[in-house]
Amino acid sequence: MGDLASSFRTSSVEDAKNIYNLPFNDLLFRAQAIHRDNFDPNAIQMSRLLSIKTGGCAEDCGYCSQSAHYPTGLKASKLMEVERVLVEARKAKEGGATRYCMGAAWRNPKDRDMDALVAMVEGVRSLGMETCMTLGMLTPDQSARLAEAGLDYYNHNVDTSERYYSEIITTRTFEDRLETLANVRSAGIKVCAGGILGMGETAEDRISMLVTLANLASPPESVPINMLIPIPGSKLQNAAPVDPIDFVRTIALARILMPKSHVRLSAGRTDMSDEMQALCYFAGANSIFVGDTLLTADNPGEDQDRALFRRLGLKPMELERAR
Numbered sequence: 001m002g003d004l005a006s007s008f009r010t011s012s013v014e015d016a017k018n019i020y021n022l023p024f025n026d027l028l029f030r031a032q033a034i035h036r037d038n039f040d041p042n043a044i045q046m047s048r049l050l051s052i053k054t055g056g057c058a059e060d061c062g063y064c065s066q067s068a069h070y071p072t073g074l075k076a077s078k079l080m081e082v083e084r085v086l087v088e089a090r091k092a093k094e095g096g097a098t099r100y101c102m103g104a105a106w107r108n109p110k111d112r113d114m115d116a117l118v119a120m121v122e123g124v125r126s127l128g129m130e131t132c133m134t135l136g137m138l139t140p141d142q143s144a145r146l147a148e149a150g151l152d153y154y155n156h157n158v159d160t161s162e163r164y165y166s167e168i169i170t171t172r173t174f175e176d177r178l179e180t181l182a183n184v185r186s187a188g189i190k191v192c193a194g195g196i197l198g199m200g201e202t203a204e205d206r207i208s209m210l211v212t213l214a215n216l217a218s219p220p221e222s223v224p225i226n227m228l229i230p231i232p233g234s235k236l237q238n239a240a241p242v243d244p245i246d247f248v249r250t251i252a253l254a255r256i257l258m259p260k261s262h263v264r265l266s267a268g269r270t271d272m273s274d275e276m277q278a279l280c281y282f283a284g285a286n287s288i289f290v291g292d293t294l295l296t297a298d299n300p301g302e303d304q305d306r307a308l309f310r311r312l313g314l315k316p317m318e319l320e321r322a323r
Contacts, residue, residue, distance in 0.1 A: 011214060011257060016207045020253045024245065028283050031252035034259045035284040043317040044309070045099065045262050045287040047132070048092035052080040052120070053104035059136070059171045061159070062235030063196055063228055066105035072233040079104065082116055086123045093127055097290055098319040100124045101132035101155065107171070108137040114145055121149040130319065132192060132222075137172065137180045143187035153222060154184040155192035161208035164201045168236075181216065191220040194264070197250060198228035198242040206250050214257035222287065223254050223261045227268025244272070248279045255284025262287040274308050281312065 011019075019027065035041055055076035060069040089100045102120055109117065117133065124131045133146065134155035146154070158177050159165065165174040181191055195209045213220055227247060230237050254263045264287035265272075265280055272280075290305060309315065 011211055013204065013208050013211050016211050016253060016257060017204065019256055020203065020207055020249055024249070027249060027252050028279075031255040031284045032282055035255050035286070038259050039286055040317070042312075042314050043286065044281070044314050045264075045317040046097050046290045047099040047101050047264070047287065048089075048095070048097040049101040049103060049289050050080075050085065050088050050092075051105070052085055052102045053077060053106065055105055057105040057136075058107045060169060060235075062168045063159075063199060063231070064105075065231040065234065067234070072231050076105075079113055079116060082119045082123060085120050086127070089124045089127055089129065092290075093129055095290065096316050097129070098317070099130040099132055099153070100127075101134065101153075101289075103134040103155070104136070106136040108139075109135045109142060111142075114142065118145060118149040121146060121151045125150045125152075128319075134192075137176060138183050140183045140186065143183045143189065147187040147189050151189050153190045153192045155222075155224070156180045156184065157194050157196070157224065157226075158209060158212060159195050160199060160201050161205035162212065163208065164199075164205045168199055178216075181220075185216075185218060190222070191216075191218070192222035192224065193220040194222075194224035194226065194254075194266070196226040196228050196267070197247055198239055198268075199236055200239055203246065206246075207253065210250070210254050210257050219258045219261055221261055222264055223258055224264040224266040224287075225251055225254060225285070226266040227271065229267055229271070241271075244276045244279075248276070248283050251280045251285050252283035264288060274311070277308065278312055281314065286317070 055066045057066045059067055061067055065072045085102065092100055121131050130152045132153035132155055133151060156177060160168055162174045181193055185191055193213055197206060213223060227242055228236060228239055230239050251263060263285045265277065265285045266289060269277065
């Protein structure tokens with residue numbers, strides 16, 4: 001099965017489409033077999049996400065509550081103080097999270113913010129947790145500085161296919177996204193990159209997005225797959241919901257194309273039934289965000305996740321190693 005998985009490494013969109021369109025049972029069987037070759041099938045990596053700077057973003061991402069371009073009612077805040085971030089990180093660790101993700105609503109961080117960001121990374125690492133940040137676009141120098149501080153992961157989603165990208169965002173290009181991913185990878189930071197389903201894209205757009213990620217020089221170590229939460233006031237406030245079976249198919253394809261990546265169920269889990277989440281885990285999803293909030297959106301509470309884990313026989317994944 002390892003050889004089979006590696007054969008998909010340079011898959012074309014047409015090849016991936018053929019996999020995506022397999023009979024559902026065949027698709028899930030293939031995804032689960034590849035998943036078992038690379039991971040404990042019953043272990044789920046648990047991350048916690050904190051918004052360290054909320055709202056007022058100059059980007060016009062059509063899905064986002066934090067964009068200054070849309071009347072979503074979200075007030076902008078300043079960058080959170082380092083000690084407050086560390087207090088929240090300690091709580092996250094006590095709650096079972098092994099990775100702590102810090103997100104700022106920026107087009108890109110300013111150099112004046114770098115000292116505080118470095119201190120956050122160093123402080124969270126000192127707690128024995130993996131660190132992740134999502135701060136918008138990064139220069140090579142900023143990437144190198146965060147790498148030196150010990151940042152484990154950097155999240156920068158491509159969101160959708162290159163074809164559909166300009167329908168969702170006009171303030172930066174698809175190529176800008178890939179450039180930041182390259183800067184991060186060159187600095188030695190692991191990459192977290194995925195996308196959002198339910199923005200009006202086609203199935204082929206979803207497939208193309210995953211093929212782009214799988215065919216990077218090194219595929220992302222984490223691949224978050226979000227289900228759009230329509231935000232009142234945003235460009236996509238009236239977007240039609242994703243078909244649950246189509247969502248599960250996308251999870252399965254992500255697992256098949258990127259066998260060694262953590263595939264994360266991210267935003268939108270509050271609108272997923274237990275049965276839909278169970279199918280996603282069977283299809284190869286093995287990472288979630290825990291806690292009641294996900295940046296500015298609701299997220300299933302920890303009690304709800306624990307109850308589902310008990311029903312499915314799942315367990316939190318232990319931290320594999322510190323970098």
